[in-house]
Structure formats: C-alpha cells, structure tokens
Amino acid sequence: MHKIYSRPRIRIPKIIIQSGKRMQNTKTRKMTTIFIILIIAFSTVKLILDAVLPIFDTLCINRAKSIATIISNEQATKVMKEHTYDELFSIEKDDEGNIRMIKSNVIPINEIISDIANKIQVEIDNKGRDQVEIAIR
Numbered sequence: 001m002h003k004i005y006s007r008p009r010i011r012i013p014k015i016i017i018q019s020g021k022r023m024q025n026t027k028t029r030k031m032t033t034i035f036i037i038l039i040i041a042f043s044t045v046k047l048i049l050d051a052v053l054p055i056f057d058t059l060c061i062n063r064a065k066s067i068a069t070i071i072s073n074e075q076a077t078k079v080m081k082e083h084t085y086d087e088l089f090s091i092e093k094d095d096e097g098n099i100r101m102i103k104s105n106v107i108p109i110n111e112i113i114s115d116i117a118n119k120i121q122v123e124i125d126n127k128g129r130d131q132v133e134i135a136i137r
Helices: 021-081 106-127
Strands: 089-093 099-104
Touching: 021 106
Parallel strands: none
Antiparallel strands: 089 099
C-alpha cells in the first residue's frame, strides 16, 4: 500500500521546568537578551533623532521667518494705506517752480514706524502655533 499524501509532523519541544542553577542561567540569558535588544532600540532611536533634529530645526526657523515676513508686509501695507505722501514730506519750490528742498515730517513717520511694529507684534501673538512636517522616506 502506498501513501497518497504525507506531510512531516511538527514536533513541539517539551517544556521542562527545572529548578536550581540551570533555571537561573536561563533567566540571566533572557534578561541579557532583553537588555541588549533595549540598548539596540534606544541607540537606533537616538541615531534617527540626531539625524532628523537639525533638519527639523532648520525647517522651523525658515517657517518662522516666512510667517514673520508675510505678517510684516501685510501690516506695513495696511498702515501705509492710511497715509499720503503729503503727510510725510513737504516740498519747497523756488519762484520758477523748481524743487529747492524736500523736508520730512518726523512725527508722522515715527508714528507710522511705531504703529507698524505694534501691529506686527499683535498679529504674531495672535498667530499661535503652526505645524511643520518632515516626510521621512
């Protein structure tokens, strides 16, 4: 009689509980293995973080500069819409109509500078947090 189908049997080893020195040796091996695995895991995480953090810092700095530039341009445009050239400068001409002197009016210019700085700071304070993402491939 021939076998039509046969497969190898799976042999499960017997679990033997021993006491004494051999059991302590097994526990020591297991603890050592776990310790080595943890050291490798923490080392890997440290290496990855050391590689990613400088990139992340640069991205954050660039994003902050971009936000500050956008806000300062918007606020400067808003404030300057409220003022005219005649407020800021006065032109003196001679009898023939030639320009002799252009005088700047310091007080309105200083008010504009102060107003722009204050509005920029308020807008940055209101901005809150922004997300920066890194694509890891």
